[in-house]
Amino acid sequence: MKKSKLGKFIVLGALVGGALSLLDRGTREVVKERTDRALYYAKNPQILKEEIEQQVEKWSSIYEQASGEISSFAEQFNDLKELTPQVKQMVVEAKEAFIDQKE
Structure with a gap:
């Protein structure tokens, strides 16, 4: 049975x-930066943990704020949806009153 050389290649x-x-200078610089950052965090895992916690708090805060605003918009939309038939009825009544007064 023949062995496949696919994995090796x-x-x-x-x-x-x-x-x-x-061979590209920019690629080498990026690789060096990322390697240095990875080594720094490997030596200082507590700093990495603190930075991750800060990011989690930041995004949680943004999520909570957005959720509150969305809820507020939903309430306003529902209020407007309920108010629309009442406003329509008032316009019809005002129109009828104006026509009655004109006659």
Whole structure:
């Protein structure tokens, strides 16, 4: 039975592609930045935890604020929906009163 070399060539292609991409200065700088940041957080996991907690609090606050505003808009919409037939009736009555007065 023949062995497939597909896996080996996929890994080899990934390595060659990665090495070729490092020929670009911008790519090298980005890789270096990200590596430095990963090493910093590996040495200081408490800082990473605090930054994640801050982001979670920030997004939770934004979510709560947006939820409150959406609820408020929904209430106003429902109030307007209930008020519309009443306003329509008032307009009809005013029109009829105006026509009656004109005659």
